[in-house]
Amino acid sequence: MSAQARRATVAELSSSDGCVVLRVSGELDHTAEQTFLRALGAFVENGHRHLILDVTALTFCDSRGLGCLLAVRWLLRRRERLVLLAGAGRRVTELLALTGSSDLLPVHKTVGQALAVLPAEHRPPWPPVPDRPTAPVDGAN
Template identity: 35%
Template sequence: MSTPPDLLRIESSIEGRSPCITLHGELDHRTAPVLEEHVRRALDTAHPHLVFDVRLLVFCDSAGLSVLIGAYRRATRHGGTVVLRGLHPSLQRVLRLTGVEALFTIHPTRESDEVLDALGGHGEPA
Protein backbone atom coordinates (compact mmCIF):
# COMPACT_ATOMS: atom_id res chain seq x y z
CA MET A 1 0.00 0.00 0.00
CA SER A 2 1.49 3.34 -0.96
CA THR A 3 1.02 6.54 0.97
CA PRO A 4 -0.46 9.46 -0.95
CA PRO A 5 2.37 12.03 -1.10
CA ASP A 6 0.12 14.95 -0.19
CA LEU A 7 -0.76 13.51 3.25
CA LEU A 8 2.66 13.60 4.91
CA ARG A 9 6.02 14.89 3.82
CA ILE A 10 9.02 13.75 5.86
CA GLU A 11 12.43 15.39 5.73
CA SER A 12 15.39 13.81 7.50
CA SER A 13 18.51 15.76 8.38
CA ILE A 14 21.27 15.97 10.95
CA GLU A 15 21.30 18.92 13.34
CA GLY A 16 24.44 19.07 15.40
CA ARG A 17 24.97 15.38 15.98
CA SER A 18 21.28 14.47 16.27
CA PRO A 19 19.03 13.09 13.58
CA CYS A 20 16.08 15.42 12.95
CA ILE A 21 12.84 14.35 11.32
CA THR A 22 10.64 17.21 10.09
CA LEU A 23 6.97 16.39 9.55
CA HIS A 24 4.62 18.29 7.21
CA GLY A 25 0.96 17.29 7.02
CA GLU A 26 -1.01 14.46 8.60
CA LEU A 27 0.40 11.65 10.71
CA ASP A 28 -2.25 8.96 10.79
CA HIS A 29 -2.80 5.25 10.18
CA ARG A 30 -1.98 5.71 6.47
CA THR A 31 1.29 7.58 6.99
CA ALA A 32 2.55 6.14 10.30
CA PRO A 33 4.36 3.17 8.67
CA VAL A 34 6.39 5.56 6.50
CA LEU A 35 7.45 7.57 9.55
CA GLU A 36 8.27 4.37 11.42
CA GLU A 37 10.79 3.48 8.71
CA HIS A 38 12.39 6.94 8.94
CA VAL A 39 12.66 6.57 12.72
CA ARG A 40 14.27 3.15 12.39
CA ARG A 41 16.87 4.49 9.97
CA ALA A 42 17.54 7.60 12.09
CA LEU A 43 18.07 5.57 15.26
CA ASP A 44 20.30 3.06 13.48
CA THR A 45 22.98 5.74 13.62
CA ALA A 46 25.45 5.81 16.50
CA HIS A 47 23.68 8.83 18.03
CA PRO A 48 20.65 7.81 20.14
CA HIS A 49 19.02 11.27 20.40
CA LEU A 50 16.24 12.17 17.98
CA VAL A 51 14.52 15.48 17.22
CA PHE A 52 11.07 15.68 15.67
CA ASP A 53 10.22 19.08 14.20
CA VAL A 54 6.41 19.04 14.29
CA ARG A 55 5.68 22.72 13.58
CA LEU A 56 3.99 21.82 10.29
CA LEU A 57 2.23 18.68 11.52
CA VAL A 58 -1.48 19.44 11.23
CA PHE A 59 -2.94 16.17 12.52
CA CYS A 60 -1.82 13.17 14.58
CA ASP A 61 -4.02 10.18 15.39
CA SER A 62 -3.35 7.21 17.68
CA ALA A 63 -1.26 5.41 15.04
CA GLY A 64 0.98 8.45 14.73
CA LEU A 65 1.22 8.78 18.49
CA SER A 66 2.22 5.12 18.63
CA VAL A 67 5.16 5.80 16.28
CA LEU A 68 6.33 8.68 18.49
CA ILE A 69 6.11 6.48 21.59
CA GLY A 70 7.99 3.71 19.76
CA ALA A 71 10.73 6.20 18.87
CA TYR A 72 10.97 7.17 22.54
CA ARG A 73 11.28 3.52 23.62
CA ARG A 74 13.93 2.76 21.05
CA ALA A 75 15.96 5.91 21.82
CA THR A 76 15.87 5.41 25.59
CA ARG A 77 16.96 1.78 25.27
CA HIS A 78 20.21 3.20 23.91
CA GLY A 79 20.51 6.07 26.42
CA GLY A 80 18.95 8.67 24.14
CA THR A 81 16.13 11.18 24.24
CA VAL A 82 13.36 12.33 21.93
CA VAL A 83 12.72 16.05 21.48
CA LEU A 84 9.48 17.37 20.02
CA ARG A 85 10.07 20.84 18.62
CA GLY A 86 7.39 23.33 17.62
CA LEU A 87 4.53 21.47 19.30
CA HIS A 88 1.07 22.90 18.61
CA PRO A 89 -1.26 23.24 21.61
CA SER A 90 -3.63 20.62 20.14
CA LEU A 91 -0.89 17.98 19.89
CA GLN A 92 0.43 18.90 23.33
CA ARG A 93 -3.10 18.41 24.69
CA VAL A 94 -3.28 14.93 23.11
CA LEU A 95 0.06 14.03 24.69
CA ARG A 96 -1.11 15.30 28.07
CA LEU A 97 -4.50 13.55 27.93
CA THR A 98 -2.92 10.23 26.94
CA GLY A 99 -0.33 10.51 29.71
CA VAL A 100 2.73 10.41 27.46
CA GLU A 101 3.72 14.10 27.53
CA ALA A 102 6.40 13.37 30.16
CA LEU A 103 8.17 10.92 27.84
CA PHE A 104 9.34 13.68 25.53
CA THR A 105 11.49 16.76 25.87
CA ILE A 106 9.33 19.53 24.44
CA HIS A 107 10.70 22.75 22.98
CA PRO A 108 8.86 25.46 21.10
CA THR A 109 11.93 26.41 19.00
CA ARG A 110 15.34 25.26 17.78
CA GLU A 111 16.41 25.44 21.43
CA SER A 112 16.38 21.64 21.31
CA ASP A 113 19.70 21.67 19.46
CA GLU A 114 21.32 23.60 22.31
CA VAL A 115 19.88 21.18 24.86
CA LEU A 116 21.26 18.15 23.02
CA ASP A 117 24.64 19.84 22.64
CA ALA A 118 24.66 20.55 26.39
CA LEU A 119 24.01 16.85 26.97
CA GLY A 120 27.18 16.12 25.04
CA GLY A 121 25.16 13.85 22.80
CA HIS A 122 25.16 11.12 25.45
CA GLY A 123 22.21 11.99 27.69
CA GLU A 124 24.36 13.39 30.50
CA PRO A 125 25.67 16.88 31.22
CA ALA A 126 28.85 17.73 29.33
Protein backbone atom coordinates in the same frame (compact mmCIF):
# COMPACT_ATOMS: atom_id res chain seq x y z
CA MET B 1 -6.23 18.30 -1.07
CA SER B 2 -5.16 14.83 -2.15
CA ALA B 3 -4.39 12.02 0.28
CA GLN B 4 -0.79 12.05 -0.95
CA ALA B 5 -0.45 15.75 -0.08
CA ARG B 6 -1.74 15.14 3.47
CA ARG B 7 0.44 12.12 4.22
CA ALA B 8 3.22 12.57 6.76
CA THR B 9 6.66 13.33 5.41
CA VAL B 10 10.02 13.47 7.13
CA ALA B 11 12.78 15.81 5.95
CA GLU B 12 16.26 16.18 7.38
CA LEU B 13 17.02 19.77 8.37
CA SER B 14 20.43 19.45 10.06
CA SER B 15 22.61 16.70 11.45
CA SER B 16 25.80 15.85 13.26
CA ASP B 17 27.29 12.56 14.34
CA GLY B 18 25.25 12.73 17.54
CA CYS B 19 21.91 14.18 16.47
CA VAL B 20 19.61 14.80 13.56
CA VAL B 21 16.88 17.44 13.29
CA LEU B 22 13.92 16.26 11.25
CA ARG B 23 10.84 18.15 10.09
CA VAL B 24 7.68 16.06 10.33
CA SER B 25 4.83 17.47 8.29
CA GLY B 26 1.40 16.40 7.11
CA GLU B 27 -0.77 13.83 8.88
CA LEU B 28 0.71 11.18 11.16
CA ASP B 29 -1.89 8.43 11.34
CA HIS B 30 -2.32 4.76 10.41
CA THR B 31 -1.57 5.45 6.73
CA ALA B 32 1.86 6.86 7.56
CA GLU B 33 2.98 4.81 10.55
CA GLN B 34 5.09 2.16 8.78
CA THR B 35 6.87 4.67 6.55
CA PHE B 36 7.41 7.03 9.48
CA LEU B 37 8.84 4.31 11.72
CA ARG B 38 11.12 3.01 8.95
CA ALA B 39 12.43 6.51 8.23
CA LEU B 40 13.19 7.31 11.88
CA GLY B 41 14.55 3.82 12.49
CA ALA B 42 17.04 4.35 9.67
CA PHE B 43 18.42 7.44 11.42
CA VAL B 44 18.79 5.49 14.66
CA GLU B 45 20.48 2.59 12.88
CA ASN B 46 22.84 5.05 11.14
CA GLY B 47 24.16 6.02 14.56
CA HIS B 48 22.34 9.22 15.44
CA ARG B 49 22.11 9.28 19.23
CA HIS B 50 19.31 11.81 19.44
CA LEU B 51 16.37 12.86 17.26
CA ILE B 52 14.82 16.32 17.35
CA LEU B 53 11.44 16.29 15.62
CA ASP B 54 10.27 19.69 14.41
CA VAL B 55 6.52 19.14 14.33
CA THR B 56 5.44 22.69 13.50
CA ALA B 57 4.11 21.46 10.14
CA LEU B 58 2.38 18.37 11.56
CA THR B 59 -1.28 19.08 10.79
CA PHE B 60 -2.80 15.95 12.31
CA CYS B 61 -1.73 13.26 14.76
CA ASP B 62 -4.12 10.60 16.03
CA SER B 63 -3.63 7.77 18.50
CA ARG B 64 -1.71 5.73 15.89
CA GLY B 65 0.60 8.68 15.26
CA LEU B 66 1.10 9.07 18.99
CA GLY B 67 1.90 5.37 19.14
CA CYS B 68 4.62 5.94 16.53
CA LEU B 69 6.14 8.77 18.55
CA LEU B 70 6.07 6.66 21.71
CA ALA B 71 7.63 3.69 19.87
CA VAL B 72 10.53 5.87 18.73
CA ARG B 73 10.92 7.18 22.27
CA TRP B 74 10.97 3.61 23.62
CA LEU B 75 13.64 2.55 21.11
CA LEU B 76 15.87 5.52 21.87
CA ARG B 77 15.41 5.30 25.62
CA ARG B 78 16.55 1.65 25.56
CA ARG B 79 19.76 2.92 23.97
CA GLU B 80 20.06 5.79 26.47
CA ARG B 81 19.20 8.32 23.79
CA LEU B 82 16.55 11.00 23.40
CA VAL B 83 13.74 12.04 21.10
CA LEU B 84 12.54 15.60 21.63
CA LEU B 85 9.64 17.42 20.01
CA ALA B 86 9.84 21.05 18.94
CA GLY B 87 7.11 23.44 17.90
CA ALA B 88 4.08 21.31 18.69
CA GLY B 89 0.81 23.05 17.94
CA ARG B 90 -2.27 23.12 20.08
CA ARG B 91 -3.69 19.81 18.82
CA VAL B 92 -0.51 17.82 19.37
CA THR B 93 0.03 19.43 22.76
CA GLU B 94 -3.56 18.58 23.78
CA LEU B 95 -3.17 14.99 22.56
CA LEU B 96 -0.04 14.58 24.68
CA ALA B 97 -1.76 16.11 27.72
CA LEU B 98 -5.00 14.11 27.37
CA THR B 99 -3.10 10.82 27.07
CA GLY B 100 -0.63 11.55 29.86
CA SER B 101 2.24 11.47 27.37
CA SER B 102 3.56 14.99 28.01
CA ASP B 103 6.21 13.74 30.44
CA LEU B 104 7.29 10.99 28.05
CA LEU B 105 7.58 13.27 25.01
CA PRO B 106 8.78 16.69 26.17
CA VAL B 107 7.81 19.52 23.86
CA HIS B 108 10.06 22.53 23.38
CA LYS B 109 8.87 25.76 21.77
CA THR B 110 11.69 25.81 19.23
CA VAL B 111 14.30 23.48 17.78
CA GLY B 112 16.97 25.68 19.35
CA GLN B 113 15.48 25.13 22.82
CA ALA B 114 15.31 21.37 22.23
CA LEU B 115 18.94 21.31 21.09
CA ALA B 116 19.98 23.16 24.25
CA VAL B 117 18.99 20.04 26.24
CA LEU B 118 21.69 18.00 24.50
CA PRO B 119 25.42 18.02 25.22
CA ALA B 120 27.16 20.56 22.95
CA GLU B 121 29.20 17.88 21.19
CA HIS B 122 26.00 16.22 19.93
CA ARG B 123 24.30 19.35 18.57
CA PRO B 124 24.14 19.87 14.81
CA PRO B 125 24.46 23.36 13.35
CA TRP B 126 21.34 25.40 13.99
CA PRO B 127 19.80 27.14 12.19
CA PRO B 128 20.56 24.90 9.21
CA VAL B 129 23.20 25.91 6.73
CA PRO B 130 21.33 28.06 4.16
CA ASP B 131 22.77 26.48 1.02
CA ARG B 132 21.92 22.95 2.11
CA PRO B 133 18.65 21.84 0.49
CA THR B 134 16.13 20.04 2.64
CA ALA B 135 14.92 16.93 0.90
CA PRO B 136 12.42 14.32 1.98
CA VAL B 137 13.94 11.16 3.39
CA ASP B 138 13.75 8.21 0.99
CA GLY B 139 10.51 6.34 1.43
CA ALA B 140 9.00 8.96 3.71
CA ASN B 141 6.80 10.74 1.23
